[in-house]
Amino acid sequence: MCEEIDGIQLNFSSDNMLLLNLLLAFLMFGIALDLKVEHFKRLWQDPKKSLVGIASQYLVLPLLTYLIVLILKPCPSIALGIFLLGACPGGNMSNFLSSLAKGNVALSVTLTATSTLLAPIMTPLNFAFYGSMYGPTADLMKEISVDPIELFVTIVVILGIPLIIGMFVNNKFPDFTKKIMKPIQVISVIIFMCFIVFAFLKNYTIFIDIIGMIFLLVLLHNGLAMLSGYGLGALFKLDFQDKKCLAIETGIHNAALGLIIIFTFFNGMGGMAVVAGWWGIWDLVTGFIVATIWARMAAKQAAKG
Secondary structure, eight states: OHHHHHTOBOOOOHHHHHHHHHHHHHHHHHHHTTOOHHHHHHHHHSHHHHHHHHHIIIIIHHHHHHHHHHHHOOOHHHHHHHHHHHHSOBOTTHHHHHHHTTOOHHHHHHHHHHHHHHHHHHHHHHHHHHHHHSHHHHHHHHHSOOOHHHHHHHHIIIIIHHHHHHHHHHHHOHHHHHHHHHHHHHHHHHHHHHHHHHHHHHTHHHHHHHHHHHHHHHHHHHHHHHHHHHHHHHHTTOOHHHHHHHHHHHHOBOHHHHHHHHHHHSTTBHHHHHHHHHHHHHHHHHHHHHHHHHHHHHHHHHHHO
C-alpha cells in the first residue's frame, strides 16, 4: 500500500503553480502590512518570550514530529509531509486567532515575522535533519535530489520579498495601510481555502484514498503542536495571554509554503501534498475552535468584573 501511495503524484499544472506562488506572496504581503520595526525590537526588549516562542516552533515541534513518526510509522511520503509541515514557519492566520483568543497579539506578530525570516535557514535544516534521521524517509530523500541552495533561494523569494514590500508600504503609507490591511488579510485566507478545495476536487480520488491514513496523524500532530506551545510557555512561567499566543503560533503553520516546496522539489508527491493540504485546513479548524473557547472564557471573566 505504501509503495502505491509514495508513487502517487498530484495533477498540478504550471499555471496552478504560478497561482500558488502568487497566492503565498499575497499572503505574506498581508502579514507584513501589520509589521513595524518595533516588532523586531521586542526581540531585544523582551527576549525571553520571543526565544521561548521560536524554540517552540523550530526546536520542540520538529522533535515532537520525529517522535510521532517513530511511533506511528506512516508511509514514507506521508512522514516526509509531516516533517516538512513541522519545519514550516507560522501561518498568516495566527495573529488574527491570537487576537480572537485575547492572547498577546504583539508577541504573535513578532513571532510570525521572526519565524518567517528564519524560515530560509530553519525550514530546510529541520526538514533535512529529521527526514534523514528516519530510515524510510531517508531512503526516499536519496531518490530525490534537492539542491539546498535552490531551496534556500526559493523560500527567500516567496517569503522575504513580499514581507519587505509589505513592511515598506506599512511604514511609508500608514493611513493607506489601515484601509487595505484587513480586506487583504481576509481575502487572502478565502483565496487560500478556495485553492485548497480546488486542489482536492481536481485530485478527488487520490485524496479519498489517502485521507483516512493521514486524518489521525494530522489531528495528533496539530494537537501536540498547540499543547507543546502552551506547555513550553507554562514551563517558563509566562502569563496566560502569552501561553495562548504560543499555542496558536506553534499550531498554525504556513501550509502554502509547504505545498510550493512539495510541487517545486518533490514533483507533487501525493502523500506529502495531501498532508500539506489537509494541514492547511485542519489547523484553521482547530485554531478557530480553541480561539473561540478562550474568547468566551475572557468574555465571562470580563462580565464578572
